[in-house]
Amino acid sequence: MRFQEAKETVLQELDIVFASVDPVQVDQMAEMIIQAEKVFVCGVGRVLMMMQAFEKRLNHLGIDACYVGEINEPAITDKDVLIVASGSGESVVPVAIVKKAKQFNPKIIHIGSNPNSSMTPYEDLFVRIPCRTKLNLEDEIDSHQIMSSLFEQSVLLLADMTALLIADKKQITDLHALWRKHANIE
Amino acid sequence: MRFQEAKETVLQELDIVFASVDPVQVDQMAEMIIQAEKVFVCGVGRVLMMMQAFEKRLNHLGIDACYVGEINEPAITDKDVLIVASGSGESVVPVAIVKKAKQFNPKIIHIGSNPNSSMTPYEDLFVRIPCRTKLNLEDEIDSHQIMSSLFEQSVLLLADMTALLIADKKQITDLHALWRKHANIE
Amino acid sequence: MRFQEAKETVLQELDIVFASVDPVQVDQMAEMIIQAEKVFVCGVGRVLMMMQAFEKRLNHLGIDACYVGEINEPAITDKDVLIVASGSGESVVPVAIVKKAKQFNPKIIHIGSNPNSSMTPYEDLFVRIPCRTKLNLEDEIDSHQIMSSLFEQSVLLLADMTALLIADKKQITDLHALWRKHANIE
Amino acid sequence: MRFQEAKETVLQELDIVFASVDPVQVDQMAEMIIQAEKVFVCGVGRVLMMMQAFEKRLNHLGIDACYVGEINEPAITDKDVLIVASGSGESVVPVAIVKKAKQFNPKIIHIGSNPNSSMTPYEDLFVRIPCRTKLNLEDEIDSHQIMSSLFEQSVLLLADMTALLIADKKQITDLHALWRKHANIE
Numbered sequence: 163m164r165f166q167e168a169k170e171t172v173l174q175e176l177d178i179v180f181a182s183v184d185p186v187q188v189d190q191m192a193e194m195i196i197q198a199e200k201v202f203v204c205g206v207g208r209v210l211m212m213m214q215a216f217e218k219r220l221n222h223l224g225i226d227a228c229y230v231g232e233i234n235e236p237a238i239t240d241k242d243v244l245i246v247a248s249g250s251g252e253s254v255v256p257v258a259i260v261k262k263a264k265q266f267n268p269k270i271i272h273i274g275s276n277p278n279s280s281m282t283p284y285e286d287l288f289v290r291i292p293c294r295t296k297l298n299l300e301d302e303i304d305s306h307q308i309m310s311s312l313f314e315q316s317v318l319l320l321a322d323m324t325a326l327l328i329a330d331k332k333q334i335t336d337l338h339a340l341w342r343k344h345a346n347i348e
Numbered sequence: 349m350r351f352q353e354a355k356e357t358v359l360q361e362l363d364i365v366f367a368s369v370d371p372v373q374v375d376q377m378a379e380m381i382i383q384a385e386k387v388f389v390c391g392v393g394r395v396l397m398m399m400q401a402f403e404k405r406l407n408h409l410g411i412d413a414c415y416v417g418e419i420n421e422p423a424i425t426d427k428d429v430l431i432v433a434s435g436s437g438e439s440v441v442p443v444a445i446v447k448k449a450k451q452f453n454p455k456i457i458h459i460g461s462n463p464n465s466s467m468t469p470y471e472d473l474f475v476r477i478p479c480r481t482k483l484n485l486e487d488e489i490d491s492h493q494i495m496s497s498l499f500e501q502s503v504l505l506l507a508d509m510t511a512l513l514i515a516d517k518k519q520i521t522d523l524h525a526l527w528r529k530h531a532n533i534e
Numbered sequence: 535m536r537f538q539e540a541k542e543t544v545l546q547e548l549d550i551v552f553a554s555v556d557p558v559q560v561d562q563m564a565e566m567i568i569q570a571e572k573v574f575v576c577g578v579g580r581v582l583m584m585m586q587a588f589e590k591r592l593n594h595l596g597i598d599a600c601y602v603g604e605i606n607e608p609a610i611t612d613k614d615v616l617i618v619a620s621g622s623g624e625s626v627v628p629v630a631i632v633k634k635a636k637q638f639n640p641k642i643i644h645i646g647s648n649p650n651s652s653m654t655p656y657e658d659l660f661v662r663i664p665c666r667t668k669l670n671l672e673d674e675i676d677s678h679q680i681m682s683s684l685f686e687q688s689v690l691l692l693a694d695m696t697a698l699l700i701a702d703k704k705q706i707t708d709l710h711a712l713w714r715k716h717a718n719i720e
Numbered sequence: 721m722r723f724q725e726a727k728e729t730v731l732q733e734l735d736i737v738f739a740s741v742d743p744v745q746v747d748q749m750a751e752m753i754i755q756a757e758k759v760f761v762c763g764v765g766r767v768l769m770m771m772q773a774f775e776k777r778l779n780h781l782g783i784d785a786c787y788v789g790e791i792n793e794p795a796i797t798d799k800d801v802l803i804v805a806s807g808s809g810e811s812v813v814p815v816a817i818v819k820k821a822k823q824f825n826p827k828i829i830h831i832g833s834n835p836n837s838s839m840t841p842y843e844d845l846f847v848r849i850p851c852r853t854k855l856n857l858e859d860e861i862d863s864h865q866i867m868s869s870l871f872e873q874s875v876l877l878l879a880d881m882t883a884l885l886i887a888d889k890k891q892i893t894d895l896h897a898l899w900r901k902h903a904n905i906e
Binding site: 535536537538540541543544545548549552555557560561578579580583584586587590591594595625626627666668670678679680681683686687690691694695696697698699701702709710712713716717719720 | 721722723724726727729730731734735738741743746747764765766769770772773776777780781811812813852854856864865866867869872873876877880881882883884885887888895896898899902903905906
Binding site: 388400403404407413414415416417418419420421422423424430445448449452530531532533534 | 574586589590593599600601602603604605606607608609610616631634635638716717718719720
């Protein structure tokens with residue numbers, strides 16, 4: 163396989179996925195994040211890394227965000243939003259966290275592919291990225307990439323698109339000038 | 349800003365970036381990874397998260413990989429490869445690590461935008477993703493995204509494209525059947 | 535409060551705790567770790583940090599160890615040991631992990647204070663550190679320290695004592711010469 | 721080796737170490753932490769885990785703390801304190817961070833064993849834990865434990881003793897009632 167082929171596989175699959183993402187769901191997610199007092203993100207494996215990248219960007223935008231399990235994770239309340247990314251919606255730890263969090267009544271957003279998962283009864287908003295996960299549902303977009311790579315890439319890009327919407331809603335215009343909130347000794 | 353606009357910004361900028369990535373450099377990186385006894389990845393902030401996602405995928409492919417600073421990080425030797433991602437090539441910690449690592453003589457790969465950085469004298473291979481970083485060099489592709497988002501996205505996609513090349517070189521054909529090396533209690 | 539007083543509080547409470555730890559339980563834990571193919575550690579918050587320190591030491595001793603959630607976490611099998619530290623035995627995520635892990639039938643060790651917890655039915659070995667946790671059980675040793683500090687300190691010291699037993703059983707004699715398996719570029 | 725012997729080794733060595741820690745240095749550290757706007761902690765390996773446990777406890781006490789490299793690490797300023805724990809004072813990454821941080825002029829505290837290290841010129845306060853590290857200096861307390869275990873245990877206990885001093889200075893009296901700032905969905 164030449165690089166050209168690998169490149170086209172990845173970029174074309176992303177084009178197909180994002181043609182199927184519902185703009186209304188993404189806009190609602192951006193609104194809920196802006197309204198929240200604090201944002202908690204959650205996921206496992208590579209998906210968690212993508213959500214941590216989202217968290218870091220949200221903080222740059224002046225939004226108080228952390229991941230579930232972080233050293234300085236505060237208590238969650240009904241003024242907060244919990245965003246869980248899980249393609250199948252069946253990962254053990256995220257499901258356990260969603261159920262526990264529900265006791266404190268935050269808004270719960272699920273980014274995933276499976277619209278009928280164990281998380282569904284707990285969700286306030288489902289943002290669908292309809293691409294192949296472990297479950298390999300019938301209406302999911304198939305992928306020629308390794309394991310769930312396409313879902314993970316889509317989570318990162320969706321997060322960065324959402325960050326652009328948030329910056330716009332918050333009227334932050336100089337997008338290259340947000341380093342003030344950024345670490346200066348790394 | 350509507351989602352449609354944010355989506356096009358992200359996907360089009362990625363198309364432009366990858367039109368400028370040199371296939372030979374990526375193929376060399378894939379070869380060096382396959383030849384290595386162990387692979388160490390390094391970066392800071394969101395770039396580190398992307399490299400950790402690369403590390404995780406390499407392990408799925410049967411390649412022994414860790415990040416610098418990981419709990420079980422072993423000693424590096426001259427049979428290993430160290431891959432540092434840093435757009436500017438000037439981040440304090442990665443530069444310190446590259447200099448220290450050089451004493452043990454691993455192959456050093458730098459994924460970045462700046463071809464003349466403090467890391468340059470130590471590199472065996474430079475893989476260029478020529479998009480805007482903190483330095484804002486003249487021949488870098490500009491971005492309408494927040495801070496270095498475009499670089500970070502490009503690092504993830506480059507990593508996943510490289511993973512496809514590696515799977516091909518290692519004749520791993522069933523790309524959805526690599527869960528065997530994957531955590532089963534998350 | 536003078537430092538002298540803080541010092542005596544901490545050191546005396548540790549003496550009291552370890553007078554109540556059962557040597558047989560600790561020896562059994564050391565044996566089970568040596569017999570295992572791989573060791574998984576689990577906990578939350580400061581307790582997790584102590585278990586990660588245990589994990590790192592086990593690797594120095596040539597034992598393949600990771601924490602649940604780690605980037606390179608492999609699949610667990612019936613040849614492995616899962617060690618969960620939780621004072622109350624009721625932390626949501628550890629309980630969910632123990633239940634999930636049980637499907638793959640590893641040996642399960644619980645380090646905690648509460649002998650009748652949600653984890654009890656799943657445990658192969660309970661190692662008791664009988665000091666005050668959130669539950670504040672009647673037969674627990676009380677503490678004048680902050681929150682569960684005494685439990686967390688005890689977990690670290692117990693881990694390091696267990697490491698000494700393991701080194702002895704494995705006939706590793708030069709305890710200052712284990713840097714070979716240790717990172718050399720940090 | 722029986723557990724009894726391992727236990728006595730650990731507990732007695734800790735007694736010897738803390739008999740040599742200077743109360744004035746610890747009190748100064750507690751004062752500097754209280755005066756700081758933010759506290760940054762730094763270290764590598766097991767020492768980093770101990771410092772992260774310190775960080776978590778400081779946050780419980782209402783002190784804004786993070787570790788260098790944390791996702792939400794903010795910019796450091798001259799109103800902040802940087803606490804670096806390194807036995808030898810020669811670890812590559814901490815030394816690089818201390819030098820970089822100095823540009824922003826925070827107070828710098830070094831917890832270590834070696835009073836004449838690469839960090840010494842940058843320190844505002846040196847808190848000595850005089851026990852054997854990699855360098856094995858002449859006036860250090862020797863240890864029969866594995867590698868630098870004694871130093872790492874001492875860092876944790878010193879941190880928790882310092883937390884008691886801080887709680888006292890801040891007149892926080894109910895030490896078991898600090899869970900309000902603590903995660904509730906772990």
